[in-house]
Amino acid sequence: MKKAVLFVAVTALMLTGLPRTAQAADPVVIGLQGPITGPWAYEGEMARRSCEIAAELINKKGGILGGRKVEVRVVDDAGEPKTGALAAQKLVGQKDVVAAVATYGSSISETASTIYEKFKKVNIGYGVTAVRLTQRGFKYFFRTCGRDDSQGAFFAKEVPSRFNARRIAIMHDNTAFGKGLAEDTRKALQDLAGTARVEVVFYDAVTPGEKDFRVILTKLREARPDVWYYTGYYAEAALLVSQARSIGVTCPFVGGNAAINDEFVKIAGIEIAKGCYMTNEPLPSDLPYPEAREFLDAYRAKFGEIPSSPWPIYAADALNIIAHSIDKTGSTRAEVLADYLRDKVNGVPGITGPIGFTPQGDREGVPFYLYVVDASGRITVAK
Amino acid sequence: MRVFLEQVINGLTIGSFYALIALGYSMVYGILKLINFAHGDFFTLGSYLGYTFLVFGSAALTSRLGIWGGMVLVTAASALCVALVGIGVERAAYRPIYPAGRLPAVVSALGASIFLQNAVMVLWGPRYRAYPAELIPDTALAWGGIHVSLLQLVILLVSFALMGALYVIIQRTLFGAAVRATALDRDTASLMGINFNKVILFIFTLGPALGAVTGVMVGLYYRQISFTMGWNYGLKAFTATILGGIGSLPGAMFGGLILGLLEMLGGAYISAAWKDVFVFLILILVLIFRPTGLFGEKTAEKV
Numbered sequence: 034m035k036k037a038v039l040f041v042a043v044t045a046l047m048l049t050g051l052p053r054t055a056q057a058a059d060p061v062v063i064g065l066q067g068p069i070t071g072p073w074a075y076e077g078e079m080a081r082r083s084c085e086i087a088a089e090l091i092n093k094k095g096g097i098l099g100g101r102k103v104e105v106r107v108v109d110d111a112g113e114p115k116t117g118a119l120a121a122q123k124l125v126g127q128k129d130v131v132a133a134v135a136t137y138g139s140s141i142s143e144t145a146s147t148i149y150e151k152f153k154k155v156n157i158g159y160g161v162t163a164v165r166l167t168q169r170g171f172k173y174f175f176r177t178c179g180r181d182d183s184q185g186a187f188f189a190k191e192v193p194s195r196f197n198a199r200r201i202a203i204m205h206d207n208t209a210f211g212k213g214l215a216e217d218t219r220k221a222l223q224d225l226a227g228t229a230r231v232e233v234v235f236y237d238a239v240t241p242g243e244k245d246f247r248v249i250l251t252k253l254r255e256a257r258p259d260v261w262y263y264t265g266y267y268a269e270a271a272l273l274v275s276q277a278r279s280i281g282v283t284c285p286f287v288g289g290n291a292a293i294n295d296e297f298v299k300i301a302g303i304e305i306a307k308g309c310y311m312t313n314e315p316l317p318s319d320l321p322y323p324e325a326r327e328f329l330d331a332y333r334a335k336f337g338e339i340p341s342s343p344w345p346i347y348a349a350d351a352l353n354i355i356a357h358s359i360d361k362t363g364s365t366r367a368e369v370l371a372d373y374l375r376d377k378v379n380g381v382p383g384i385t386g387p388i389g390f391t392p393q394g395d396r397e398g399v400p401f402y403l404y405v406v407d408a409s410g411r412i413t414v415a416k
Numbered sequence: 417m418r419v420f421l422e423q424v425i426n427g428l429t430i431g432s433f434y435a436l437i438a439l440g441y442s443m444v445y446g447i448l449k450l451i452n453f454a455h456g457d458f459f460t461l462g463s464y465l466g467y468t469f470l471v472f473g474s475a476a477l478t479s480r481l482g483i484w485g486g487m488v489l490v491t492a493a494s495a496l497c498v499a500l501v502g503i504g505v506e507r508a509a510y511r512p513i514y515p516a517g518r519l520p521a522v523v524s525a526l527g528a529s530i531f532l533q534n535a536v537m538v539l540w541g542p543r544y545r546a547y548p549a550e551l552i553p554d555t556a557l558a559w560g561g562i563h564v565s566l567l568q569l570v571i572l573l574v575s576f577a578l579m580g581a582l583y584v585i586i587q588r589t590l591f592g593a594a595v596r597a598t599a600l601d602r603d604t605a606s607l608m609g610i611n612f613n614k615v616i617l618f619i620f621t622l623g624p625a626l627g628a629v630t631g632v633m634v635g636l637y638y639r640q641i642s643f644t645m646g647w648n649y650g651l652k653a654f655t656a657t658i659l660g661g662i663g664s665l666p667g668a669m670f671g672g673l674i675l676g677l678l679e680m681l682g683g684a685y686i687s688a689a690w691k692d693v694f695v696f697l698i699l700i701l702v703l704i705f706r707p708t709g710l711f712g713e714k715t716a717e718k719v
Binding site: 238242248268271272275303304 | 422548550558639
């Protein structure tokens with residue numbers, strides 16, 4: 034008994050006595066908070082794999098800070114706001130974790146980012162698109178993904194000029210998402226009205242679950258739009274396009290990122306669906322950057338496939354930009370990193386394109402692509 | 417004018433769907449004084465069966481019979497199957513309950529509706545199904561700027577033919593007279609030698625079959641079907657029944673057509689988002705000022 038007590042005491046003395054300073058061989062630990070379990074487990078798993086690959090690629094090139102390796106430490110937030118706060122506490126409690134990639138869901142980030150802010154730890158969201166998250170004046174919160182309103186801005190920038198369109202019709206479905214996107218788009222188009230000759234000639238909503246939209250489509254036809262944007266979901270979108278074509282609406286159809294998928298093509302039929310456009314986050318396989326090719330090759334070599342959703346690669350980019358900042362500043366202090374990310378990071382090449390942040394912490398120049406249904410019914414990037 | 421004419425044709429198309437479903441409600445109510453809530457689900461079932469026959473029998477059907485012949489066969493097969501289901505539902509869910517009164521029968525009808533809806537969901541899955549576009553004979557027609565589809569005209573023609581045929585059967589044949597007699601007074605009709613069970617068999621064959629035909633036509637027209645759609649159509653058709661006067665066959669027909677027109681024209685000239693509000697507002701007004709419905713008093717005989 035006496036011996037055991039002595040042993041514990043000596044060990045404790047040894048542990049506290051040894052000064053824990055970072056050695057050159059110690060890895061730099063970056064946290065990943067994601068939904069490893071729960072309803073979004075699939076997304077969480079892909080984010081974990083993506084961060085591992087990103088870290089491996091950095092380490093293969095000699096690591097950061099003159100040879101130190103990057104290590105990913107994963108905590109699970111189960112896709113729940115409550116668990117999200119606990120997961121964040123777990124990470125900030127570990128002194129060797131310098132920053133975190135966190136997280137996938139907006140409502141989870143809402144609680145988790147508050148913890149990170151309080152304990153001064155840089156946290157970068159990778160699937161958190163709710164606009165309000167960067168309206169809170171947080172110093173340590175950033176995101177590599179876009180915001181809910183960046184899609185509307187993309188539409189205003191890209192679509193009227195591509196179709197040489199002046200008269201724009203916008204239609205939504207009165208859901209929070211569809212209406213939000215429609216309003217953002219209308220606002221973005223109105224902001225554009227000063228410089229380009231665009232005009233919203235039709236703005237109205239359909240009721241989800243309805244089958245007959247000929248009334249509203251007749252109104253749309255009479256408004257003579259040059260292009261027509263629908264921000265709702267695919268079930269109604271397919272009916273809308275079929276019925277619109279049958280009553281003589283001939284202008285190009287552009288759907289939001291919920292409007293077009295394989296089901297849309299099936300319901301509308303290839304004849305109707307081909308030539309329909311959609312605004313969407315770029316899928317990993319469509320990214321043209323060399324960083325993307327390198328990353329996806331490594332991912333495929335290890336896991337036999339590439340991520341099937343756009344979000345995991347934003348996690349990899351979040352990890353990359355944290356590592357980049359540590360390497361460039363030579364510091365792991367949160368204040369230094371946050372200032373550097375906010376002021377100095379600008380056009381750093383990433384998997385999802387050049388990375389930069391606004392003063393609020395939003396991603397600058399969020400990538401959105403215009404997709405089109407081709408003659409064989411596949412959804413491809415519009416040329 | 418162009419828009420007006422288009423909306424009238426669209427309104428008549430959707431109105432004829434309501435009318436055909438409403439006939440099923442009205443016939444059952446006329447004989448049994450029972451609101452058959454399962455009727456909307458006969459419609460859904462017909463639509464799904466039509467989809468299945470079309471998808472799995474497509475090659476054989478179109479090569480032997482031509483595409484229109486195939487359509488007729490698919491519709492007829494679906495109607496036959498749903499008629500059998502209708503008879504089965506009557507035997508299992510309604511007949512044992514008649515002696516208990518009208519309210520338990522209505523509850524049983526609701527139960528049958530839930531059962532059928534879930535059966536469709538289990539059999540075909542909860543996702544949307546789409547009638548294959550390439551199998552549907554459809555041509556867009558445009559006369560002087562008016563856009564109508566060939567399918568729309570065929571649907572209108574078939575609907576009116578079916579309504580006409582039903583009217584002739586009920587009004588001009590001996591069996592029709594028996595049905596009308598039963599609706600007027602069941603006991604006296606029985607004393608005159610009319611077989612009540614045969615009359616029930618008749619209405620539970622014809623009602624669901626009409627529903628099934630409508631289901632197939634809705635599938636062809638909109639292409640997209642879901643297992644819950646019977647509820648919406650059932651509700652609208654029920655409104656049409658009340659509007660026309662429940663129990664009256666011409667009432668159900670005109671109620672459906674008026675409802676379809678109201679929906680389309682109200683939507684076109686006032687507000688599309690409010691079109692259901694007009695429909696139910698009219699229903700409320702009719703119930704307040706003319707509770708027997710538009711045709712409730714003019715036709716003394718209820719079927």
